[in-house]
Amino acid sequence: RLWRTSFAAITANDVIALSLLSGLPTKIERKTNKSNIYSLGNVKTQSRGPESPVPIMNLSSFKKLPQWSFEDIYNLDAPLIPTTCPQSLRNSKDEDFQKVFLPNICMFLHKDNFNIREWNRLSHFNDPFGFMGLKYSDVKPVVKLIPKPKEPLLLPKPGGDGCVHCAVVGTGGILNGSKMGTEIDAHDYVFRMNGAVINGYEEDVGTKTSVYVHTAHSITASLEFFKEYGYKSAPHDEVLK
Numbered sequence: 001r002l003w004r005t006s007f008a009a010i011t012a013n014d015v016i017a018l019s020l021l022s023g024l025p026t027k028i029e030r031k032t033n034k035s036n037i038y039s040l041g042n043v044k045t046q047s048r049g050p051e052s053p054v055p056i057m058n059l060s061s062f063k064k065l066p067q068w069s070f071e072d073i074y075n076l077d078a079p080l081i082p083t084t085c086p087q088s089l090r091n092s093k094d095e096d097f098q099k100v101f102l103p104n105i106c107m108f109l110h111k112d113n114f115n116i117r118e119w120n121r122l123s124h125f126n127d128p129f130g131f132m133g134l135k136y137s138d139v140k141p142v143v144k145l146i147p148k149p150k151e152p153l154l155l156p157k158p159g160g161d162g163c164v165h166c167a168v169v170g171t172g173g174i175l176n177g178s179k180m181g182t183e184i185d186a187h188d189y190v191f192r193m194n195g196a197v198i199n200g201y202e203e204d205v206g207t208k209t210s211v212y213v214h215t216a217h218s219i220t221a222s223l224e225f226f227k228e229y230g231y232k233s234a235p236h237d238e239v240l241k
């Protein structure tokens with residue numbers, strides 16, 4: 001998915017959380033064999049079969065970045081309609097990029113794409129990137145509450161140039177006084193995250209929110225952190241994803 005980070009005042013953690021909602025790729029391999037993509041995967045870190053959850057791993061047992069011996073096999077969405085957007089990463093001519101880029105990688109977990117293979121892969125990554133330290137029986141019923149999206153999340157707008165124009169608005173505060181609000185809102189989709197302070201700063205940060213990204217921690221902690229800037233609740237736009 002293409003987004004332009006024209007308004008990035010985001011922290012490293014935000015960037016990572018935003019791009020890696022479906023897990024941290026340590027190594028991406030393009031899979032051309034469809035039966036492999038949808039197979040049960042290849043978790044070699046444990047002797048148990050891939051059909052049962054791997055034993056709970058504990059962040060505190062790792063002293064350095066681990067090297068996993070399993071293959072990264074990702075949930076994929078249906079193939080995308082070709083894009084006419086000239087700047088689209090999907091039309092990149094860079095061979096190295098093409099080799100590792102999965103244009104239809106499934107960005108979000110929902111009740112229909114949650115399975116043991118995905119659970120086992122994500123068990124290798126700590127919060128908020130994965131489920132390390134958590135129990136399958138705790139997480140499964142929660143993910144089962146998340147409906148499958150009815151449509152691709154970021155469709156190009158009809159009548160446009162074929163590109164999907166996104167503004168990613170961070171919370172670092174550099175937009176204060178910037179008067180970028182109108183330009184931000186002119187994008188097809190506006191991403192905001194964590195404590196997205198809008199009230200009183202519309203001229204600088206815009207008003208529209210299309211996608212709101214947060215962690216379990218940030219959605220509650222932001223109420224405290226950003227109270228002094230008038231933050232009272234997460235955005236509530238009707239079209240919000």
Ligand SMILES: *[C@@H]1O[C@H](CO)[C@@H](O)[C@H](O)[C@H]1NC(C)=O
Nearest residue numbers: 032033034035036037039040
């Ligand atoms: C695809 O993967 C399946 C299962 O691993 C294997 O049986 C099949 O031969 C593979 N097909 C190709 C074209 O590599």
Ligand SMILES: *[C@@H]1O[C@H](CO)[C@@H](O)[C@H](O)[C@H]1NC(C)=O
Nearest residue numbers: 055056057058059060061133
């Ligand atoms: C994980 O680490 C924490 C903190 O060191 C410890 O209290 C807990 O018992 C550990 N859990 C497991 C399953 O090893």
Ligand SMILES: *[C@@H]1O[C@H](CO)[C@@H](O)[C@H](O)[C@H]1NC(C)=O
Nearest residue numbers: 173175176177197201228229
């Ligand atoms: C924004 O800038 C104004 C003027 O410089 C300043 O008074 C105000 O405290 C700033 N607000 C934030 C949230 O930084």
